[in-house]
Amino acid sequence: MPDSLVADRPAQLQTDSGLDIQSVAERFGSTGLVPLLQGVRRSPTALVGVLLLLAWAVCAIAWPLLAPYDPNQFHTAARLQPPSAQFWFGTDQFGRDVFSRVLAGSRDILIVAPLATLVGIGCGTCLGLVAGFYRGVSSEAVLRIMDAVMAFPIVTLSLLVVAMLGPSVVNVILVIGLVFTPRVARVVYASTLSVRDLNYIAAARLRGESSTYILFGEILPTITAPIIVEATVRVGYAVFASATLSFLGLGIPPPAADWGLQIADARTFLQSAPWTVLFPALAIASLVVGVNLVSDGLQGTRTRSS
Amino acid sequence: MSGPLLEVENLSVAYGSTPAVRGVSFEVARGEAYGLVGESGSGKSTLAMALVRYLATGGHVTGGAIRFDGKDLLALDAAALREFRGRRAAVVYQNPAAALDPSMRVGDQVAEAFSAHSRLSTKEARRKALEALQQVKLPDPRSVYDRYPHQLSGGMQQRVVIATALAGGPDLLILDEPTTGLDATVEAAILRLLADLRRDLGVTVVLISHNLAVVASVCDRVGVLYAGRLVEQGRVGDVFAAPAHPYTRGLLASLPGEHSRKGTRPLHAIPGTALSAAVHLPGCAFAPRCEFVRAECTAAEPPLLSVRAARSSRCYFADEVLATPIRHSPDHLEGTAQYPAAGGTQLLTLSDAQKTFNVSGGRVHAVDGVTLEVPSGVTVGLVGESGSGKSTLARIIAGLEPLDSGTLEWRGQPLERSVERRPREVLRELQMVFQDPDSTLNPRHSVGKLLERSIRQLTGLDARARRSRAADLLAAVDMDARYLGARPSELSGGQRQRVAIARAFAGSPALVLCDEPTSALDASVQATILNLLARLQSEQGSAYLFISHDIDVVRYLADIVGVMYRGRLMQLGSAAPVFDGGPRHPYTQVLLSGSALEGEAEQTGGCPFQASCPRKLGAICETQVPPWRETSDGGGILCHIPLEELT
Numbered sequence: 001m002p003d004s005l006v007a008d009r010p011a012q013l014q015t016d017s018g019l020d021i022q023s024v025a026e027r028f029g030s031t032g033l034v035p036l037l038q039g040v041r042r043s044p045t046a047l048v049g050v051l052l053l054l055a056w057a058v059c060a061i062a063w064p065l066l067a068p069y070d071p072n073q074f075h076t077a078a079r080l081q082p083p084s085a086q087f088w089f090g091t092d093q094f095g096r097d098v099f100s101r102v103l104a105g106s107r108d109i110l111i112v113a114p115l116a117t118l119v120g121i122g123c124g125t126c127l128g129l130v131a132g133f134y135r136g137v138s139s140e141a142v143l144r145i146m147d148a149v150m151a152f153p154i155v156t157l158s159l160l161v162v163a164m165l166g167p168s169v170v171n172v173i174l175v176i177g178l179v180f181t182p183r184v185a186r187v188v189y190a191s192t193l194s195v196r197d198l199n200y201i202a203a204a205r206l207r208g209e210s211s212t213y214i215l216f217g218e219i220l221p222t223i224t225a226p227i228i229v230e231a232t233v234r235v236g237y238a239v240f241a242s243a244t245l246s247f248l249g250l251g252i253p254p255p256a257a258d259w260g261l262q263i264a265d266a267r268t269f270l271q272s273a274p275w276t277v278l279f280p281a282l283a284i285a286s287l288v289v290g291v292n293l294v295s296d297g298l299q300g301t302r303t304r305s306s
Numbered sequence: 307m308s309g310p311l312l313e314v315e316n317l318s319v320a321y322g323s324t325p326a327v328r329g330v331s332f333e334v335a336r337g338e339a340y341g342l343v344g345e346s347g348s349g350k351s352t353l354a355m356a357l358v359r360y361l362a363t364g365g366h367v368t369g370g371a372i373r374f375d376g377k378d379l380l381a382l383d384a385a386a387l388r389e390f391r392g393r394r395a396a397v398v399y400q401n402p403a404a405a406l407d408p409s410m411r412v413g414d415q416v417a418e419a420f421s422a423h424s425r426l427s428t429k430e431a432r433r434k435a436l437e438a439l440q441q442v443k444l445p446d447p448r449s450v451y452d453r454y455p456h457q458l459s460g461g462m463q464q465r466v467v468i469a470t471a472l473a474g475g476p477d478l479l480i481l482d483e484p485t486t487g488l489d490a491t492v493e494a495a496i497l498r499l500l501a502d503l504r505r506d507l508g509v510t511v512v513l514i515s516h517n518l519a520v521v522a523s524v525c526d527r528v529g530v531l532y533a534g535r536l537v538e539q540g541r542v543g544d545v546f547a548a549p550a551h552p553y554t555r556g557l558l559a560s561l562p563g564e565h566s567r568k569g570t571r572p573l574h575a576i577p578g579t580a581l582s583a584a585v586h587l588p589g590c591a592f593a594p595r596c597e598f599v600r601a602e603c604t605a606a607e608p609p610l611l612s613v614r615a616a617r618s619s620r621c622y623f624a625d626e627v628l629a630t631p632i633r634h635s636p637d638h639l640e641g642t643a644q645y646p647a648a649g650g651t652q653l654l655t656l657s658d659a660q661k662t663f664n665v666s667g668g669r670v671h672a673v674d675g676v677t678l679e680v681p682s683g684v685t686v687g688l689v690g691e692s693g694s695g696k697s698t699l700a701r702i703i704a705g706l707e708p709l710d711s712g713t714l715e716w717r718g719q720p721l722e723r724s725v726e727r728r729p730r731e732v733l734r735e736l737q738m739v740f741q742d743p744d745s746t747l748n749p750r751h752s753v754g755k756l757l758e759r760s761i762r763q764l765t766g767l768d769a770r771a772r773r774s775r776a777a778d779l780l781a782a783v784d785m786d787a788r789y790l791g792a793r794p795s796e797l798s799g800g801q802r803q804r805v806a807i808a809r810a811f812a813g814s815p816a817l818v819l820c821d822e823p824t825s826a827l828d829a830s831v832q833a834t835i836l837n838l839l840a841r842l843q844s845e846q847g848s849a850y851l852f853i854s855h856d857i858d859v860v861r862y863l864a865d866i867v868g869v870m871y872r873g874r875l876m877q878l879g880s881a882a883p884v885f886d887g888g889p890r891h892p893y894t895q896v897l898l899s900g901s902a903l904e905g906e907a908e909q910t911g912g913c914p915f916q917a918s919c920p921r922k923l924g925a926i927c928e929t930q931v932p933p934w935r936e937t938s939d940g941g942g943i944l945c946h947i948p949l950e951e952l953t
Contacts, residue, residue, distance in 0.1 A: 199740035200748040202706050203809065205725050207763040208733045221750035 046297025052290030059103050060110040067100035071257040080273040090275040092266055098276060102283050104257035109287065112172055112252075113238035119177025120238075121231050124184025129215045131185065132192025143189065146182035154179050154241055155248075162250040172251050176241045180234050187230045191223040232295035236288045243284050259284050309376060311336045311477060311510050312357070317370035319349070319356050324584045326352040328534040329370065331610070334478075339504060339511040341521035341542065343557075344531030345828035346799075349583050350514045353531070354482045357512065358395055359387055374478070392423055396471035400483035402463035405470075406455040412466045413439065413451030419473035438469040441506075443499055461492035465499065472507070479503075480512045485520055489691035489855065491896060491903030497523050498902055516828060518557065519900075522546055527616075530554045533591040534583025536610060540617035550619035550628050552596045559632045560833035562862035564885075568685075568840035573862065574632070575833035579798055590620070598623050598630075652718070653817050653849055654680040654703065654736075659712035661698055661873075672698040674873035674914075676712075680817060685843065685850040687864025687881070689857050689897065695873040696853045697741075700819045703851065704738045734764040734813035741822040743802040747794040753780070753805050754790035757812060764813030779808040782845075783838060800831035804838065811842060820852045824859065836862055857897045861885050866941070869894045872914040879941030889952040891943045892921040913946070921947060 059066065068088075069075075075087075075095035083090045089098035127146070131139040149157070158175045165171045195201065196219065204218050245251035246260025254261055259280040266276035310333040319327040327349040334340040344350040355361050357372060359379060372379040374394065382390060399405050407415055417435035420426055426434065439447035442465040455463055464484060471479060481500070485493040501524060504511060515521050521528050521542065528545050530538040530553065538551035549555040559574035566573050578595035587593065589604035596603065602622050613624040621627060661673040673695045680686050690696040701707040703714070705725030714721040716736070722728045728736075740746045747756060757776040761767055767775060777787045783804040794802055803823055810818050820839065824832040840863060843850065854860050860867060867884045869877040869891060877884065877891040884890065885898070893915050896903055903918050913919070916927035923946055935949050936942045943952060 198745040199742060200746060202701075202704070202740065203738070203746065203760075203806075204748075205706065206704060206733065206736075206738055207760050207812075208725075208728075208730055209763060218748055222748060 043297040049290045049293025059106040063103040067103045069097040069100045071100040071104040089279040092276045101257040105259045112242045116173045116176035116238045117234045120180025123181040128185040128188025132189045150182045229298045236291035313373040315371045318368045320368045321364045330536045339525040341525035341528040342514045348531040349534035392474035395478040396476040397480045402467045405467045419470045423474040442469045478510045482514045495902035533581040537620045550624040560830045562858040573833035576830040655715040657713045660710045671873045676875045683847045684865040686866045687860035688853045688868045689860045690870035694870040700821045735816040737810035737815040738819040739823045743799040746806045760809045760812035783808045817849045877943045880939040889949045
């Protein structure tokens with residue numbers, strides 16, 4: 001070897017094959033989205049969750065084609081009928097087909113829950129990033145306010161706000177988003193703290209990047225995995241919260257075929273006609289379980305990879 | 307009983323279906339110290355774990371045998387294995403802090419080890435534990451007994467771990483990188499302890515390390531591992547004096563030392579990157595990187611051939627390798643590289659810098675009155691052990707850590723303390739390369755994006771120019787343009803540091819702060835990075851502030867040397883006199899001689915080094931801060947001893 005300065009050039013050429021061996025997953029780093037999805041694929045329970053969610057998504061989009069009756073049509077001759085070949089899930093006190101109403105109810109909840117989660121994740125991520133990146137009085141203030149908001153039970157806080165703003169789909173989304181914000185902020189804050197002192201952040205500061213770029217161009221991409229996992233957990237809670245608000249009469253106004261609303265309307269007939277409550281309740285449960293199974297699958301991948 | 311204590315025969319280990327150790331055979335005689343040397347991925351730690359049947363999940367022995375005292379270890383049942391571990395063989399791991407229970411007094415942990423091996427009363431176990439702490443030469447064992455692990459330094463923690471390992475009276479002590487992560491002076495003290503324990507207890511030692519010097523100082527014989535194979539074996543003195551395998555030869559030649567110097571005598575790096583044990587080649591595993599390679603080498607893998615007495619090498623041409631001396635100085639480079647002489651314009655001036663941190667239990671002076679100048683085009687090397695404040699100093703200069711008091715000047719003009727307030731032109735000229743290759747690059751950005759972003763921020767070139775400049779930068783650090791699309795996770799540690807260096811050079815900087823850029827890398831990779839830094843400097847004329855705990859690395863690169871100890875600059879001066887017979891601070895002397903240092907002194911009003919100083923004068927050192935004695939080259943030494951007596 002005549003010259004070691006030249007000698008370390010072939011060093012790089014010989015490792016070129018390393019690029020081809022790498023799987024697609026590794027391209028996204030250990031915190032990326034692809035390994036998360038691969039983990040879901042490998043886990044049978046997560047697969048069940050995905051199937052449940054897909055089934056409800058199909059209902060939400062195509063219920064007018066699937067439902068045997070108009071969900072608001074009164075079959076006056078057939079009130080409180082038990083499940084039969086004609087009415088699969090029975091009928092309610094107005095003679096409306098419970099099966100059709102359960103199918104129709106999926107649309108509202110599949111709009112409200114993800115949107116509310118999106119609001120919560122968006123606000124929480126911004127607050128968590130800012131609080132984690134700038135240490136100091138302002139970040140302490142943000143965190144303490146978040147703690148104060150979190151001290152209220154979800155329902156109490158939602159009741160308070162909806163009672164002020166009045167029930168509507170938009171308000172339900174905003175309220176649930178608001179309730180979720182501090183919880184998401186906590187997660188994002190912790191993740192931000194774990195990367196803010198890493199060398200690549202120092203390198204970004206050294207090349208004169210703005211704080212906005214460092215927050216959204218450097219930190220955010222590296223903490224997407226915990227945010228995604230948090231989001232899936234939150235969707236499950238959002239389904240519950242939305243159903244709860246409807247049940248209390250603070251959600252989507254009647255006569256919408258909302259699941260929480262159906263349970264609230266039919267609860268006086270619980271003993272004589274349990275199917276009027278059972279099927280909407282099962283619908284809520286299956287959707288929440290589906291979301292949680294997917295979420296568990298994602299979290300499992302994260303703990304395994306870390 | 308006669309026969310070797312430990313016999314490893316054709317041992318193969320795999321994780322799942324991925325081989326990690328391939329057909330390794332060696333024997334360790336009673337009372338012998340056997341060293342296993344290898345770089346990361348060579349399978350040395352896997353081998354250590356296999357010796358006590360304690361492989362990580364998924365790891366399993368796929369072939370061969372391990373015999374301890376004539377008995378087949380692989381056939382032991384769970385009860386016998388439990389008896390074997392601790393009583394017959396004990397392991398000391400790399401990170402002592404992780405081996406100790408943080409919530410338990412260290413003495414009780416040692417006592418627990420004694421009562422685990424034999425039925426002892428609590429009092430008896432305590433007495434034995436105290437004896438054991440004495441045996442590992444902990445100062446004031448009684449007070450150490452009642453302390454918690456976090457109250458001990460890394461070196462003291464490792465002594466406690468060794469005491470625990472010795473509690474069962476093992477015949478075999480396996481040490482897996484026992485001094486990695488410890489300061490050089492503490493490392494020397496631990497190695498001396500190991501030598502004493504061997505002499506006093508007659509314990510057999512298997513020492514695993516990436517550090518050739520550590521193995522050389524403790525072991526009788528050494529085995530060199532490469533890609534899961536044993537490539538060379540022999541007596542330590544013979545192997546290191548004249549290696550019989552090209553890999554060993556390359557490893558030795560890649561270490562910086564007295565024989566090497568940037569420009570004129572560059573390090574002899576091994577080309578290519580280390581082969582993974584998982585990869586199967588038809589021929590010799592080292593053939594792709596070997597300078598002795600012939601057609602035979604790639605056709606079939608050579609067996610471990612016996613060369614001379616008690617030597618073996620997995621090389622067809624071992625005799626030729628033996629006969630070829632290591633050339634430390636490729637002659638045609640002599641005199642070609644011109645380094646700008648010291649004394650040009652001053653780039654950076656730091657005066658009386660002070661920085662304290664609040665820690666639990668008070669304030670720590672991380673940087674205490676440091677005055678330093680960096681002229682353009684030269685390398686200022688800063689050497690110091692952990693806690694000396696050298697990295698804090700770099701972060702202060704970079705503007706990442708605000709200065710408490712003192713002044714910073716850039717090209718004679720006052721420099722803003724915070725990087726956010728510095729003008730773009732200064733950012734372009736003042737860049738930094740960090741220590742940890744794992745966190746230096748954002749894992750979500752491709753190499754091309756990383757580089758282009760830096761180019762955009764520092765030079766303001768348009769998109770087309772940025773793309774071609776990124777490819778040029780990558781070429782300048784000897785990387786192929788195809789890596790532009792790669793993510794950091796696809797790169798090796800050395801490649802990541804190359805990209806980090808390319809990023810720092812995006813705007814043709816005048817000064818690059820290098821904070822231990824090679825300390826996390828293997829020796830052969832370190833050599834290529836050091837050579838790269840030297841070449842970039844000679845091509846671009848950038849100055850470096852090069853920070854390292856390794857005085858040999860600083861000796862290789864630096865034109866001006868600073869020695870730091872507990873936040874203070876103890877010595878500053880041109881490299882030549884510091885390394886070749888000029889006056890030296892007693893601490894510089896300790897670092898250069900590689901001698902041991904054990905002193906847990908509190909900060910006093912006097913000289914920070916007085917508690918450990920081998921040349922302490924007396925009370926004056928404890929009460930008065932020493933004067934800064936200026937040397938003829940513009941540097942100085944912080945010591946009460948006059949310069950003439952320090953030479």
